[in-house]
Amino acid sequence: MRALLVVNPKATTTSGRTRDVLTHALANELKLDVAHTEYRGHARDLAREAAAVGTVDLVVALGGDGTVNEVVNGLLYHGPSAELPRLAVVPGGSTNVFARALGLPNDPVEATGQLLDALKAGRERVVGLGLAGGEGLPDRWFTFTAGFGFDAGVVGRVEQSRRNGQRSTHALYVGQAIRAFFGERGHRRHGPITLSMPGQENVTGLTLSIVSNTSPWTYLGNRPVYASPEASFDTALDLFGTTGLSLVQTLRTIPQLLDSSGAGPHGKHVVAYHDLPEFTLHSEESLPFQVDGDHLGERNTISFTGVPRALRVIV
Template structure:
């Protein structure tokens, strides 16, 4: 079996030791090529070339959720196919939502052992993914979440902080979420987003809109956060939205987001849908947009679709 190991050396918890251990372990059973990313989008380019070659059986992503997202988008450049290389993931970022949602250990060395065991056993599953489309730009696949509005604004602030030298930590995300909350007073009470689902009356006034391909939505340290507990890799997309964000309302919602036994956040300002095949989020003004924690700038409209059985993953 021929494999490509894509390494993001700048990922939060990726070290040269982790890369060497993984490369050595994989090279004992596979014909392995190792490639380190050098620029944004490089992992996508490497995975695209691997898929186009027709000679690579497995692409292993060592990095965070952003690296995984790039690899997935590279593999799916021409769309899903039974002939695409399989995907394997070794977590190397700060949160690693996708890897943890697959049930992999969050420690890269332990995850390497789990990957080797899965390869030896021939263990894999075919998962569904989300796809986001905006006019005039390429479609973007996502593995666990996308956001339009408030949460994407938080992601943008975090990326800006990281460019100024701050390390990606859960504390940084919480800090920027609080700052963004108090800086977005106008949109907290009158949301500009309209949700349009085919055959359903539009829902206006969303402040927050989180699209989920699986659950949990994210992690706060070791605590999973459940925006859409029913979301999964075997269904289409879920949506969680809020039509108003007040301090009191957020304090009521946070315990619901952290409750694994609950059916998800509830309340008069909550908008929740499960297993949507397609829908559109529209805003009269441009709003921030993100997929898998990667800020993609601002948009007026984004169309989403769930694509079942899109990619084979080693687990």
């Protein structure tokens, strides 16, 4: 089997020595080409080229969720096809939501061992993905989440902190979320986001909008966070939003997000939908937008589509 290993050398939880060991293990079992990313979007370009060549059977992403997202967007540049290479993931980031949602170990060495076992046994899974687009910009695939508004603003703050030399940690995310919460009082009281769904009345006044393609939504260390507990790779998209983000409401919602019972966030300020094939989020003022933890700037309107059976993944 011919495979391409796309390595992010800046992955936060793998050293150069560990990456070398993992590469050697994969090369013993596969006809392996290795490429290291050198710029933002490089993993997408490498995967797109691998899909176009037609002789690559498997693309392995060694890195965090951002690297995985780029590889997925490269593979699906021309849309889903049964002829595309399969995807495999070796987690190397700080959170690795997609890999963990697939049931992979969070340790890269253990995950590599499971990958090799899966290849020998022929284990794979076909997963649905999310697609976000609009405003004449290129569509963007996402594997586990997208956010418009407050959530994406926090991601943007974290990316800026990383550019300033801070290490990506869960503590950094929590700290930036707290700063954003107390720094954006106007949006917390009067939500600018409108949700539009075919055949239904618009839902206005959203202060927060999180789109999920699987569950958990994210992790705090090893603690899963459930924005939409029913979200699954086997259904379309789920949406969690709020029509208020006061301190009292937020303090009520946080324990619900950490509740593993499956109840999910609830209350009169919560907006929740399951298995939505398509919908649109709109704001009169530009708001931050993110997919899979990658901040994509500000938008006014984003259309979302759940695409079933979009990609084959080795598990």
